[in-house]
Amino acid sequence: MVQVLIRAGVSGPVRRSNPEPGRGSNGGKSLKLALKLVAVVVVALIVGAGSALLFVRGSGLGGTISVGPWQTSLVIGSAEADPYTRARVAVAGLLALNRSETIYFTAAHDDAGDALRSGCVYKVAGTDPPARWWSMTLYGADHYLVANSENRYSYGGATVAREADESFIITVGPQETEGNWIPAGSQTDDTFSLTLRLYNPEPAAVSNPSGIALPHIVKEACPS
Amino acid sequence: MKTWPMWVAGTIALAAAFHILTVFGLPYGIMDRAMAGIVAEAGDVNKPVYPESATAASRGIVRPSPDLLYTACAYDVSERPVKLTSPVPDTYWSLSTFASNTDNFFVVNDRQVKTDRIEIILAASENAATEEGIPVIVTPSSKGIVLFRSLVPSEDLRAEIDAKRRQSNCKPL
Numbered sequence: 374m375v376q377v378l379i380r381a382g383v384s385g386p387v388r389r390s391n392p393e394p395g396r397g398s399n400g401g402k403s404l405k406l407a408l409k410l411v412a413v414v415v416v417a418l419i420v421g422a423g424s425a426l427l428f429v430r431g432s433g434l435g436g437t438i439s440v441g442p443w444q445t446s447l448v449i450g451s452a453e454a455d456p457y458t459r460a461r462v463a464v465a466g467l468l469a470l471n472r473s474e475t476i477y478f479t480a481a482h483d484d485a486g487d488a489l490r491s492g493c494v495y496k497v498a499g500t501d502p503p504a505r506w507w508s509m510t511l512y513g514a515d516h517y518l519v520a521n522s523e524n525r526y527s528y529g530g531a532t533v534a535r536e537a538d539e540s541f542i543i544t545v546g547p548q549e550t551e552g553n554w555i556p557a558g559s560q561t562d563d564t565f566s567l568t569l570r571l572y573n574p575e576p577a578a579v580s581n582p583s584g585i586a587l588p589h590i591v592k593e594a595c596p597s
Numbered sequence: 598m599k600t601w602p603m604w605v606a607g608t609i610a611l612a613a614a615f616h617i618l619t620v621f622g623l624p625y626g627i628m629d630r631a632m633a634g635i636v637a638e639a640g641d642v643n644k645p646v647y648p649e650s651a652t653a654a655s656r657g658i659v660r661p662s663p664d665l666l667y668t669a670c671a672y673d674v675s676e677r678p679v680k681l682t683s684p685v686p687d688t689y690w691s692l693s694t695f696a697s698n699t700d701n702f703f704v705v706n707d708r709q710v711k712t713d714r715i716e717i718i719l720a721a722s723e724n725a726a727t728e729e730g731i732p733v734i735v736t737p738s739s740k741g742i743v744l745f746r747s748l749v750p751s752e753d754l755r756a757e758i759d760a761k762r763r764q765s766n767c768k769p770l
Contacts, residue, residue, distance in 0.1 A: 416612070465660060526651075527664055568660060
């Protein structure tokens with residue numbers, strides 16, 4: 374299509390006015406230049422905006438602080454947040470509170486580093502994190518709650534059933550199990566993530582989130 | 598003279614500019630959309646909405662907590678300050694305010710409020726005319742979002758906590 378247009382530009386009366394025969398008319402050159410500029414803008418837009426979206430959307434809330442499979446950032450919700458953190462919060466955690474009020478840990482992988490998948494069964498085992506109140510919630514890859522027949526999306530410090538030693542085990546998977554169970558949805562190929570919220574965390578947790586003991590996430594099986 | 602290196606360099610520079618613009622612009626765009634959603638539901642800015650607990654059908658805000666009852670309003674202090682009022686329940690509760698770039702510039706929770714009711718004024722500047730005796734929070738942007746969070750620790754308490762949070766309000770002075 375481009376070649377056809379350029380040829381059209383160098384034919385007929387226009388060609389006679391060209392001071393350099395055989396190299397295209399002014400109109401042809403202008404058209405060629407315009408097409409090149411459009412191509413540059415389109416490619417730059419796709420690469421520039423696309424890479425930004427991939428970078429921001431692909432990592433959840435992200436963060437540089439890791440505790441096992443859980444990640445957080447000290448600057449979520451804060452004016453000190455860098456532009457990438459702010460963009461990630463906007464995409465995956467809009468209206469998140471700053472860390473003195475709430476620490477958000479997110480896990481998209483299990484302890485072995487494998488992505489969390491709806492078709493697999495996981496045991497999430499731990500003890501109460503150092504906070505006034507905590508909850509663990511499951512989100513789909515689109516960052517929204519996952520539909521299930523139980524309408525159950527989370528457990529919190531006040532609702533989780535505990536073991537004799539006050540620790541807890543939560544099963545995450547597609548099939549109902551005894552005890553604490555968070556349904557992971559029915560789409561076996563889907564990925565999901567877990568967010569652990571620590572409301573009013575203890576001062577030591579605020580100053581050193583990487584030192585908090587958080588639940589382990591262990592894959593038990595992938596039946597489907 | 599070959600011009601393709603210049604074209605490649607120009608494309609890379611322009612791509613970098615689009616990348617930076619996208620990263621910086623996303624928070625504002627997403628907040629704008631969230632504010633528009635709240636305004637559409639409330640009927641106006643500086644008016645509260647009282648959505649039910651989040652479910653899988655909720656699509657207003659990403660990663661909502663199903664354990665909380667949220668009350669929200671989109672504030673606009675460009676013309677006059679906005680007064681926030683709410684009863685403070687005997688459970689986890691917080692009032693938080695967010696600038697147009699998503700920054701959480703103020704938060705207070707039930708343990709920090711010494712009475713069973715809170716009154717706060719949002720204003721564009723310290724010099725704005727407000728009501729005497731009520732704390733004033735200066736907003737870093739003229740528009741943003743106010744969010745009240747109320748924890749529902751058990752279903753037995755849901756009705757009581759829901760009734761209280763429906764008394765939370767945002768109103769221009």
